[in-house]
Amino acid sequence: MYSDLNEFNRKPEPFSRYTTDMLWTDPWIAQQMLKVHLDESTDLASRRSQTIDDIVGWFDRKIGLSGKNVCDLGCGPGLYARRMATRGARVIGVDFSAVSLDYARSEAAAHNLDIEYRKADYLIDDLPDEQDVISLIWCDFCTLPPEKRRTLLERVKGMLHPGGTFVFDVSTTQQFEKRREIMTYGRRPMGDFWSPDDHFGFQTTFLYDQDKIALDRYLIVAPERRFEIFNWMQYFDLEMISSEVREAGLVVEEVLDVMTGDPWTPEAGELAVVSRV
Numbered sequence: 180m181y182s183d184l185n186e187f188n189r190k191p192e193p194f195s196r197y198t199t200d201m202l203w204t205d206p207w208i209a210q211q212m213l214k215v216h217l218d219e220s221t222d223l224a225s226r227r228s229q230t231i232d233d234i235v236g237w238f239d240r241k242i243g244l245s246g247k248n249v250c251d252l253g254c255g256p257g258l259y260a261r262r263m264a265t266r267g268a269r270v271i272g273v274d275f276s277a278v279s280l281d282y283a284r285s286e287a288a289a290h291n292l293d294i295e296y297r298k299a300d301y302l303i304d305d306l307p308d309e310q311d312v313i314s315l316i317w318c319d320f321c322t323l324p325p326e327k328r329r330t331l332l333e334r335v336k337g338m339l340h341p342g343g344t345f346v347f348d349v350s351t352t353q354q355f356e357k358r359r360e361i362m363t364y365g366r367r368p369m370g371d372f373w374s375p376d377d378h379f380g381f382q383t384t385f386l387y388d389q390d391k392i393a394l395d396r397y398l399i400v401a402p403e404r405r406f407e408i409f410n411w412m413q414y415f416d417l418e419m420i421s422s423e424v425r426e427a428g429l430v431v432e433e434v435l436d437v438m439t440g441d442p443w444t445p446e447a448g449e450l451a452v453v454s455r456v
């Protein structure tokens with residue numbers, strides 16, 4: 180017990196373990212995640228509807244969606260894909276959560292929208308090419324280790340039509356300053372989220388001040404099962420995100436406040452990068 184807890188509270192090297200897929204593809208947790216996506220009282224997995232309406236509104240004003248081939252990477256339950264299709268885009272949504280894609284497909288059918296949803300890992304699997312617009316929304320980029328971020332940017336570059344646009348958002352270092360190291364444990368600390376069975380959950384948050392990275396490390400202990408989740412978050416300043424984009428061969432065209440589409444100011448928690456090939 181002591182050595183287990185000691186190991187759990189050891190601060191690992193940044194991004195040394197990657198468990199993101201489990202959060203979205205474990206059949207039970209993915210179902211709970213879908214509920215969080217659709218919960219209008221929290222922005223945890225997806226932003227609230229009104230905010231998504233506003234964001235898709237400025238995408239349309241800035242980039243022009245009608246008649247464009249748009250690929251939404253990490254589309255989740257299709258909340259952006261559906262709105263972009265409603266504005267006349269030909270949308271392909273890519274995600275590896277079967278649960279979210281089932282919901283997205285049923286919503287598209289219910290709204291009579293012709294959206295293609297593909298179950299794929301955007302880091303590994305074949306992706307559509309000749310796209311006019313690619314989106315990656317809700318700071319997914321920040322959860323990736325540096326080499327996977329580079330892989331993703333290079334893949335995006337290969338998917339874009341000449342002159343095509345890649346728009347994505349990241350959390351900023353201002354948000355990092357609000358993070359605190361914590362250590363908690365409890366019985367069913369998030370209700371049924373981690374497991375329908377009785378369980379104990381431990382959480383330790385580590386901060387890497389120099390690198391502006393946070394890790395929320397979870398240990399879930401149930402009678403028949405025990406697992407760990409590593410949730411990494413890289414926070415970016417303008418220079419860091421711009422240079423990663425440039426190094427992958429894309430041109431940073433604009434840096435915007437993701438909520439409004441207005442030019443970004445350091446007070447805004449997240450920034451949106453509009454880049455082109």
Ligand SMILES: C[S@@+](CC[C@H](N)C(=O)[O-])C[C@H]1O[C@@H](n2cnc3c(N)ncnc32)[C@H](O)[C@@H]1O
Pocket residue numbers: 199203216224225226252253254255256257258259273274275276279299300301302315316317319
């Ligand atoms: C924070 S959610 C955002 C979902 C959606 N963009 C939104 O804002 O409503 C991240 C999504 O990315 C998906 N995802 C994460 N890594 C992925 C990968 N490597 N390949 C495909 N989908 C991935 C997850 O399944 C999840 O649906």
